Amino acid sequence: MPTIKDVAIRAGxxxxxxxxxxxxxxxxxxxxxxxxxxxxKEMHYQPNEIARSLTRKRSMMLGMIIPxxxxxxxxxxxxxxxxxxxxxxxxxxxxxxxxxxxxxxxxIDMLKSNRVDGVIMGSHTLDVEEYVKLxxxxxxxxxxxxxIPYVSxxxxxGGVLAAELLLNKGCKKIAHICGNLSLDLLGNKRSEGFIxxxxxxxxxxxxxxxxxxxxEHSDYERVILKLxxxxxxxxxxxxxxxIIAMNVIKVCSSLxxxxxxxxxxxxxxxxxxxxxxxPSITTIRQPLEEMAKLAVDLIDRLAAAETVPLxxxxxxTIVERETT
Amino acid sequence: MPTIKDVAIRAGxxxxxxxxxxxxxxxxxxxxxxxxxxxxKEMHYQPNEIARSLTRKRSMMLGMIIPxxxxxxxxxxxxxxxxxxxxxxxxxxxxxxxxxxxxxxxxIDMLKSNRVDGVIMGSHTLDVEEYVKLxxxxxxxxxxxxxIPYVSxxxxxGGVLAAELLLNKGCKKIAHICGNLSLDLLGNKRSEGFIxxxxxxxxxxxxxxxxxxxxEHSDYERVILKLxxxxxxxxxxxxxxxIIAMNVIKVCSSLxxxxxxxxxxxxxxxxxxxxxxxPSITTIRQPLEEMAKLAVDLIDRLAAAETVPLxxxxxxTIVERETT
Numbered sequence: 226m227p228t229i230k231d232v233a234i235r236a237g238x239x240x241x242x243x244x245x246x247x248x249x250x251x252x253x254x255x256x257x258x259x260x261x262x263x264x265x266k267e268m269h270y271q272p273n274e275i276a277r278s279l280t281r282k283r284s285m286m287l288g289m290i291i292p293x294x295x296x297x298x299x300x301x302x303x304x305x306x307x308x309x310x311x312x313x314x315x316x317x318x319x320x321x322x323x324x325x326x327x328x329x330x331x332x333i334d335m336l337k338s339n340r341v342d343g344v345i346m347g348s349h350t351l352d353v354e355e356y357v358k359l360x361x362x363x364x365x366x367x368x369x370x371x372x373i374p375y376v377s378x379x380x381x382x383g384g385v386l387a388a389e390l391l392l393n394k395g396c397k398k399i400a401h402i403c404g405n406l407s408l409d410l411l412g413n414k415r416s417e418g419f420i421x422x423x424x425x426x427x428x429x430x431x432x433x434x435x436x437x438x439x440x441e442h443s444d445y446e447r448v449i450l451k452l453x454x455x456x457x458x459x460x461x462x463x464x465x466x467x468i469i470a471m472n473v474i475k476v477c478s479s480l481x482x483x484x485x486x487x488x489x490x491x492x493x494x495x496x497x498x499x500x501x502x503x504p505s506i507t508t509i510r511q512p513l514e515e516m517a518k519l520a521v522d523l524i525d526r527l528a529a530a531e532t533v534p535l536x537x538x539x540x541x542t543i544v545e546r547e548t549t
Numbered sequence: 550m551p552t553i554k555d556v557a558i559r560a561g562x563x564x565x566x567x568x569x570x571x572x573x574x575x576x577x578x579x580x581x582x583x584x585x586x587x588x589x590k591e592m593h594y595q596p597n598e599i600a601r602s603l604t605r606k607r608s609m610m611l612g613m614i615i616p617x618x619x620x621x622x623x624x625x626x627x628x629x630x631x632x633x634x635x636x637x638x639x640x641x642x643x644x645x646x647x648x649x650x651x652x653x654x655x656x657i658d659m660l661k662s663n664r665v666d667g668v669i670m671g672s673h674t675l676d677v678e679e680y681v682k683l684x685x686x687x688x689x690x691x692x693x694x695x696x697i698p699y700v701s702x703x704x705x706x707g708g709v710l711a712a713e714l715l716l717n718k719g720c721k722k723i724a725h726i727c728g729n730l731s732l733d734l735l736g737n738k739r740s741e742g743f744i745x746x747x748x749x750x751x752x753x754x755x756x757x758x759x760x761x762x763x764x765e766h767s768d769y770e771r772v773i774l775k776l777x778x779x780x781x782x783x784x785x786x787x788x789x790x791x792i793i794a795m796n797v798i799k800v801c802s803s804l805x806x807x808x809x810x811x812x813x814x815x816x817x818x819x820x821x822x823x824x825x826x827x828p829s830i831t832t833i834r835q836p837l838e839e840m841a842k843l844a845v846d847l848i849d850r851l852a853a854a855e856t857v858p859l860x861x862x863x864x865x866t867i868v869e870r871e872t873t
Contacts, residue, residue: 252651286642293628295821300624304617307645311652316642316659318610321631327576328635335640471825478827497619501795503802503827 227268236264250285250314283342286316287524288332291347292323297496298466299347302366305517306345313525315342322348336361343524362527364520367411374527376520376537377411383509383541384418387463387491390507392426394489394549396461399423400431400452402473403465407434415465415493415509431456435469445472453480460488467492467499470506470548490548504547512539551592560588574609574638607666610640611848612656615671616647621820622790623671626690629841630669637849639666646672660685667848686851688844691735698851700844700861701735707833707865708742711787711815714831716750718813718873720785723747724755724776726797727789731758739789739817739833755780759793769796777804784812791816791823794830794872814872828871836863 229247233240238257245251246261253261264270287310291299307317318341322329329348333355335341343362356363357371365375391399403416416432423430433452435445449472453459464470470492474484482488484504492499495510516539526533553571557564562581569575570585577585588594611634615623631641642665646653653672657679659665667686680687681695689699715723727740740756747754757776759769773796777783788794794816798808806812808828816823819834840863850857 294618294631295621295625295628297619297621297624297822300621301619303643304619304645307618307643311644316644318640319627319631319643320635320640321628471822474827475825475829498795498822501799503798505799 227270229270232261232264232268232270235268236261245314248314251312283528284340285314286318286341287521288318288320288335288341288344289347290320290322290329290332290344293321294319295321297468297498298494301496302347302513302517305514306521309518310521313521315521315525330355333359336363342528345520345524362524364523364527366516366520369409369411372535374523374533374535374537375411376516376523376539378509378511378516378541379538380411380414380541381418383493383511384415384420384463385422386509386541386543387415387493388419388422390491390543390545390549391461391463391489392423392428394461394485396489398431398456398458399428399461399463400433400456400459401463401465402433402435402449402452402469405434405436412465419463430463431459445469446476449473449476450480453477453482461490462488463491463493465493467494467496467506467508470508471498471502474502474504474506474548484548491543492548495544499544500546507546507549508544510542510544512541515539551594553594556585556588556592556594559592560585569637572638575636607852608664609638610642610665611845612642612644612659612665612668613671614644614646614653614656614668617645618643619645621792621822622818625820626671626837626841629838630845633842634845637845639845639849654679657683660687666852669844669848686848688847688851690840690844693733693735696859698847698857698859698861699735700840700847700863702833702835702840702865703862704735704738704865705742707817707835708739708744708787709746710833710865710867711739711817712743712746714815714867714869714873715785715787715813716747716752718785718809720813722755722780722782723752723785723787724757724780724783725787725789726757726759726773726776726793729758729760736789743787754787755783769793770800773797773800774804777801777806785814786812787815787817789817791818791820791830791832794832795822795826798826798828798830798872808872815867816872819868823868824870831870831873832868834866834868836865839863 229240229243233243243261245253246258289303289306294300294303310317320328320332332344336344345364347366356373363373365373367377369375401416401419404412406413406416420430433448435448462473464473470490473490477484477488484490492506492508495508499506499508519537523533553564553567557567567585569577570582613627618624618627634641644652644656656668660668670689680697687697689697691701693699725740725743730737730740744754757772759772786797788797794814797814801808801812808814816830816832819832823830823832843861847857
């Protein structure tokens, strides 16, 4: 009895392609589709009907919960997720959760009632217990919740790279602006890697944490202004996001602080605006497209009742531009 | 026999609120819900069961087709649409259509088969005929297709405001960068209003059209560089989007052209980055949140079989910042 693998080899395509032809999912050219069907016929291949009916029972919809799609990091991430999910036949429901705990719960309820096949979370406000109880496919970004698989960039390494570059550039008084470190977020490892690397060189950075609710640019500006006024000798700064770095450029410009001459600045993410800013921002690049594909693949495999590893940490690179 | 309007008046709420209580949709406070139910009981109100069953047959999902959610204009627009749609009980499916005609067709097919209640379009690549044939709820942004209702900012007025400001600032040699004017897009009225206002003052602007497929920043930069090299005396420029204006700042910086001293610059949209740029961008503000709400309300009314007006043009304002 031939397997799906045998069909794939004989047709000269991947197992995934055969699977897509069987389940009528994703984009398969007419010629490939015909070839796969011809080979299946020749080999008298019988698809596993149980697996197929499981597949058919899916809603082919995924939920995506993020703080807000208006934030360019989540906009770019969601763009990649939608593109890839769509190529596998999934539609994507988006949910801006930041202001509304109830909305997050609705997506979890949709998951429980099989109206979505999985949920990708870039945000969570519910108690962790709500998720732990679930058996259904959930994948998180930069959040570790019990046994839920997560995708993350190598935040710690990103912090190390930022510290090393500022040190190599000769910075003597270094500062760091980041999110609230008391929250249990993997993104905090950016700060850990940064601070530990400086301490190894006997340097203690000035660290400013933004409050949990800080998402407005005017709040960013106020905090940055305070930092630069209290520490006028700061000559190197690592911001835990490009958006924060953009606000640093703005505040420095109003204070007459020249970047990079007087202050060297590094961001995190490499959103498209990092390159567009004036000066363009040196930043730690997260491999957004790869992270997006990985998250969708994990959901797809969980939905097919596969067991997947818990931790998925992707490498970061430093992109040097005009701010350093 | 009391109507839904009678109930609304007696309960001191809007018809929409009564409708939401009846259909158990959207967020209604417990006290309002109780009050509406009490009034319905007092008045012996009988909801129209046919209308209610029609309502219940809805999927309560909307499709949103945009070129790419990674573009900040569409990211911000989608954010507002999702927030408001969600308050009415709708979930939002997003589709990045730019690269894929097939994806757009899938959403239209979902609409035909009632798997979504309506489609909001910020992009279209299909032949107009595909839409004209449809009886179901579709609303477009900045696109006029046959009898489909559309929402748009007052593009013509935006162009006029931009021309007037550059003239008032004393600009003598004015240029304009815009999308492809041969496409039948309402956004082209920005150029019309701008050029006509200048012509009334006997001035002919240099106009550069971007190609239809220009969406990459490197392409923008090339076109802007060419413009500024061919017209080194340009002292005023109106870009048809803030993203183009951001690229102008970048190119001017590389050429040593000082903004606003040597060149005054105006963008369009007022995306959040317009204020964050260095210098911050003077721009024509589209009332994004109002446009988003209007589009969702139109879909909601079309889904309830109401007839709605075709044209919805919202006012723009000019926001003066550092580039002029």
